[in-house]
Amino acid sequence: MLVYLTAECCGYPISIFFIVVNEFCERFSYYGMRAVLVLYFRYFLLWDDDLATSIYHAFVALCYLTPILGAIIADSWLGKFKTIIYLSIVYAIGQVTMAISTIHDITDANRDGTPDNFTFHIALSMLGLILIALGTGGIKPCVAAFGGDQFQEHQSRQLNTFFSVFYLCINAGSLLSTLITPVLRAQECGIHTQQQCYPLAFGVPAVLMVISLVVFIAGSGMYVKTDPEGNIMWSVCKCIGFAIKNRFRHRSSSYPKREHWMDWANEKYDKLLIAQIKMVLKVLFLYIPLPMFWTLFDQKVSICHFSGLLGGLPDQMQTVNPILILTLVPIMDRLIFPLIQKCGLNFSPLKRMTVGMLFAAMAFVSAALVQIEIDKTLPNFPSSSESQLKVVNTYSTTLNVTISPNEHLLIESFGVQLHTSKHTYSTISCMFVNGYTADLNITNLDSIEPSATTNYTLVNQGKRDFVLRHGEQWCEFSRKFGFGASYTFLIPSTVFSDDCESITEVEDMKPNSVHMALQIPQYFLITTGEVMFSVTGLQFSYSQAPKNMKSVLQAGWLCTNAVGNIIVLIVAELGKLPKQWAEYLLFASLLVAVSIIFSIMAYFYTYIDPAEIEAQVRKEQGLEPEEMEKETLEMEEKDEDQKNEQGVKQTKI
């Protein structure tokens, strides 16, 4: 039995410091680049909105697919350490390529501020993005698993904390970069002409990626490095293939049943390999309902969307999630989970994940309740069998209008009756009705003819100034606007004689009266759910994987998120319910359904200690030498001692 020691600090291996910093820099680099990517497509490459968002989504989807590749390279060929180094180099080259593609001066021969050769910039940036997708996805499962590898058997508590800190770093990196890179872009820079500074916005992520690589290499001497045991994924595929074939050959009932279908590979394959495959398959089976969870979870975007109306800007809302994560992760890890444990409850990983799902469901219920409150403040919109009419009276006295034989409207002078325009809740709109005898010019609006109206125009919240102009005559007026409101301004013929005093304001839709604070519970609920689910999922995927397939199972975990996100992209436009609150309740019930299915599957899952099972299988094999002869293929050249050594080969500091 070999015992290895690693440099430690406070019970933690020092090497994980480098891994955690590496993850922070890498996430900063990735999310920072992503934050300005659509802006770059729209305003630098001058693509239209559709193309820009399509390419953006294609890039994100590609980033979700590459982890499998990275995991196979790591577990079957190069090992995690080398895979991380090589793919980080690819990643850094990609970021630098991307940054170079944003320098307009390279092809701006006529110095007009726009590139002359768009093909050059597009080709360079697409190459950059492909390299980035390969790098970011490829190293992702390896970094988490490599971090886990630094811990020893007895450090399982520290291992769990590591994954919490790891998740913390992901969110700290994404928070800082999504705040910083758009600001960098807004700067002006350039050699010949000053333009928005894309090279800086993409250059800083590129520098961070280089730092990430340097930090990772700096820790080289301290890491526990495990080499891959040959081409494990190929062996796994062959072994599964053989088991299926063999099972099929012996399908007649005269053959005795075997406990597990993988046992049909017993004739030809190593018992250890079969045991390891069983572990992985059990976990992957458990993951089947999870993409559905991620799909629903991702709908939180729409919860955030309508929150814009309650005082914050939608842009800033993006940062609420990482900020809450930064506070909730330590609270969970240090306070809530230890407290639950103190109470003698066994809050096992799969239970935590199920409860996390239920928290997400509660967030949607809370969103539905808030939405119902908001709906109360909105006027009734006509149903499909009704229509609405708006009549503006610019005559000097009250008028009686008959619509159908028995429907009458009384409209005061400069009064308005009804309106039909339905607008998004997070905006304020207004329109002008020109009761003046000639054309009018209003700031930021087209000129309006007499007795005409402008369209509803979006304005910003707060106090706004308008200037009315006709030839030499003008007057100025200002109004305060509240979120969610809609106004009509009636301009009388006397408008210039009394300096805009006589403009009548009609409130078509009340500003939002639902309090901002009502948003807070749902943010807390959804983020609590995310922390419980995501962090525990990371830990679980690591702890339940056999030593030689840790990256692969991490990739499997990331895959659940990937599939969920790809489903979101596909069904984005489908299944819109007429009532927003009904949609939230639908999501909540689907989440509850998924959590019930998951909890049933989890009930039948037995937690394992992969190292223990591996040791046990090896022991059994040692006792039954005749079994050994059957291992003809994969491990034939290695004797038992060598295998043990391979399994725990660690660098001593």
Ligand SMILES: NCCC(=O)N[C@@H](Cc1c[nH]cn1)C(=O)O
């Ligand atoms: N909180 C959102 C930022 C974040 O955690 N991203 C993770 C992936 C993820 C998305 N949803 C939950 N987990 C990452 O980048 O690895």
